[in-house]
């Protein structure tokens with residue numbers, strides 16, 4: 451899939467202090483929490499893929515370069531998002547980010563080698579691409595505002611570069627067995643850290659003990675139409691014998707999203 455460099459910007463200020471995702475406090479906190487995880491998470495992804503740039507062919511090394519350009523742009527925009535979010539809501543950024551940072555620290559230890567780090571990235575990239583496809587299909591976020599648009603732009607690029615980490619992992623003879631073991635831990639770790647941060651945000655906003663928050667949380671984790679069960683089939687594909695991200699999710703037409711984000715015009719609110 452073709453990856454291109456885009457340079458969008460989003461006017462977030464008007465919306466970030468509200469429940470911008472479906473007017474749903476829990477879903478909004480889940481997305482805001484994910485945003486907090488990105489700067490350090492995406493740095494980890496870039497480093498783990500870049501570690502192999504001299505061991506692959508020219509075409510793949512160009513794919514690595516484009517992957518890093520896209521991830522670096524996501525990080526740039528999520529840093530702005532996080533700063534504004536914490537200013538508007540009064541969150542302690544360092545405290546929230548440290549929950550994700552502690553999980554990542556384990557992956558930077560001497561016991562984990564470059565190939566294992568790439569396996570973790572391959573698993574995480576499958577999760578972000580599956581979630582991104584779901585967002586673009588309109589399954590998760592129904593709202594139309596610049597914050598939702600920022601997630602759609604990020605989703606588009608996650609789908610575009612969904613196979614890069616996997617292709618590099620295969621090119622350097624990464625083990626399938628290890629990749630699948632890592633996926634189980636990565637998914638559990640991600641859900642655990644993300645839920646902890648989202649709950650901290652909801653408590654801070656005094657939204658946690660509300661019936662509507664519990665209903666939304668229940669739907670998210672357990673309902674057939676909730677984010678977890680809806681995307682479960684996609685996550686499970688990773689464990690298929692012939693899994694290859696390039697072959698999955700191609701029913702999604704990216705054209706409208708490519709057009710929407712082609713101009714690099716700032717995305718403004720209404």
Ligand SMILES: [Fe+2]
Nearest residue numbers: 492521524608
């Ligand atoms: Fe990203």
Ligand SMILES: [Fe+2]
Nearest residue numbers: 521575578608
């Ligand atoms: Fe990515």
